[in-house]
Amino acid sequence: METGPANVEKVVIIGSGPAGWSAAIYAARANLQPVVYEGTVKPEMIPLGQLAFTTEVENYPGFPFGNVRAFIESAVDEDRHYNLPPAPKGHVKNGAPHYAVQGVELMELMKQQALNFGTRVISDDIVDVDFSGHPFRLHTGEGGIAVAQSVIVATGARANYVGLPSEDAYKNRGVSACAVCDGALPRFRNKPLVVVGGGDSAVEEATYLTNFASKVYLVHRRDELRASKIMQKRALENPKIEMTWNTVVAECLGNEKEGLTAVRLASTVGAGERTLETAGMFAAIGHTPNTAFLHGKLATNEKGYLKLTKPFRTNTSVEGVFAAGDVADDYYRQAITSAGSGCMAALDAERWLAEHYG
Numbered sequence: 315m316e317t318g319p320a321n322v323e324k325v326v327i328i329g330s331g332p333a334g335w336s337a338a339i340y341a342a343r344a345n346l347q348p349v350v351y352e353g354t355v356k357p358e359m360i361p362l363g364q365l366a367f368t369t370e371v372e373n374y375p376g377f378p379f380g381n382v383r384a385f386i387e388s389a390v391d392e393d394r395h396y397n398l399p400p401a402p403k404g405h406v407k408n409g410a411p412h413y414a415v416q417g418v419e420l421m422e423l424m425k426q427q428a429l430n431f432g433t434r435v436i437s438d439d440i441v442d443v444d445f446s447g448h449p450f451r452l453h454t455g456e457g458g459i460a461v462a463q464s465v466i467v468a469t470g471a472r473a474n475y476v477g478l479p480s481e482d483a484y485k486n487r488g489v490s491a492c493a494v495c496d497g498a499l500p501r502f503r504n505k506p507l508v509v510v511g512g513g514d515s516a517v518e519e520a521t522y523l524t525n526f527a528s529k530v531y532l533v534h535r536r537d538e539l540r541a542s543k544i545m546q547k548r549a550l551e552n553p554k555i556e557m558t559w560n561t562v563v564a565e566c567l568g569n570e571k572e573g574l575t576a577v578r579l580a581s582t583v584g585a586g587e588r589t590l591e592t593a594g595m596f597a598a599i600g601h602t603p604n605t606a607f608l609h610g611k612l613a614t615n616e617k618g619y620l621k622l623t624k625p626f627r628t629n630t631s632v633e634g635v636f637a638a639g640d641v642a643d644d645y646y647r648q649a650i651t652s653a654g655s656g657c658m659a660a661l662d663a664e665r666w667l668a669e670h671y672g
């Protein structure tokens with residue numbers, strides 16, 4: 315295999331969520347001098363990944379409630395402090411901030427750790443790839459080309475929401491797309507909740523939320539679920555789940571102080587509208603993996619997620635290209651699993667490079 319010109323990168327990482335930064339930390343410490351293309355700001359995607367859209371992250375190991383602020387300010391370079399959100403109001407113990415790490419804070423820490431080991435970060439998108447020969451050629455949004463011996467795709471996925479302007483107004487304040495992430499938050503406990511959707515994940519989310527909610531309304535536009543038979547049975551037999559057939563959410567209602575307090579439901583079969591009081595609306599209508607820039611050059615599964623071609627490895631359909639995080643995971647979709655697979659992808663890339671480039 316030819317080694318190419320001197321400016322060929324050993325590994326280029328595309329994406330700046332937990333998978334991308336974890337891959338960068340491992341690759342940098344293995345002396346692979348990684349380059350991370352962190353993406354640019356768009357309405358549905360931002361550098362630092364999906365966690366940058368959320369407030370407190372209560373389930374990332376190593377970050378119990380505490381004065382995380384003091385640590386973050388000491389760890390993250392001062393010129394990026396402007397990006398840190400204010401500590402959440404009212405979360406104070408013994409006069410000091412006391413809360414779970416916020417999404418942006420956690421991601422700035424991961425980025426810092428990657429920078430500390432020499433990772434180079436480029437604020438640009440990869441918009442096309444040429445995997446037809448080695449080294450690979452990646453086209454950037456600003457018209458540049460990156461040449462790389464190996465590539466780690468860590469571009470994540472984005473949750474599909476219902477698409478209402480009123481829904482945007484209550485995101486993180488009652489509207490969520492992840493029951494496992496948010497279901498245990500105090501605002502949802504012992505309150506009626508709404509899940510929108512009719513597939514397996516909607517039933518899973520609704521069932522999970524019954525652990526916390528007083529009742530869960532499963533709002534579905536049709537008169538039967540798309541979910542598998544076993545999942546349907548689980549939903550229909552759960553006394554805490556009430557099916558709300560032939561219905562869509564037409565508007566999210568609430569106020570500045572409480573966030574979401576109700577949803578206005580509209581019938582899909584002309585049976586009028588009604589208002590349902592709820593503390594939370596969970597959209598469970600699928601995710602869209604961020605693979606458009608690959609233009610079909612890596613194999614995907616039937617849901618459009620990148621296909622991993624070896625069990626317990628991060629190899630894709632092209633040798634030397636690895637995938638990590640939500641872009642290749644339609645099942646777990648958590649920050650910790652993404653970070654874990656970022657580590658795996660860096661180790662896989664390192665071993666692949668050692669074998670092919672020495």
Ligand SMILES: Cc1cc2nc3c(=O)[nH]c(=O)nc-3n(C[C@H](O)[C@H](O)[C@H](O)COP(=O)(O)OP(=O)(O)OC[C@H]3O[C@@H](n4cnc5c(N)ncnc54)[C@H](O)[C@@H]3O)c2cc1C
Nearest residue numbers: 329331332333353363364440469470495639640647648649
């Ligand atoms: C509102 C919300 C709350 C959540 N809360 C939790 C929680 O509490 N706990 C938890 O474990 N998980 C939570 N999750 C899920 C978690 O955020 C994801 O599982 C995780 O971020 C996935 O990491 P990733 O690195 O695979 O991808 P992402 O975090 O999606 O990051 C992908 C990155 O790639 C960039 N990118 C995409 N395309 C390109 C391109 N062509 N070129 C360059 N860059 C590109 C994007 O801009 C983005 O920065 C939450 C998700 C959401 C949406």
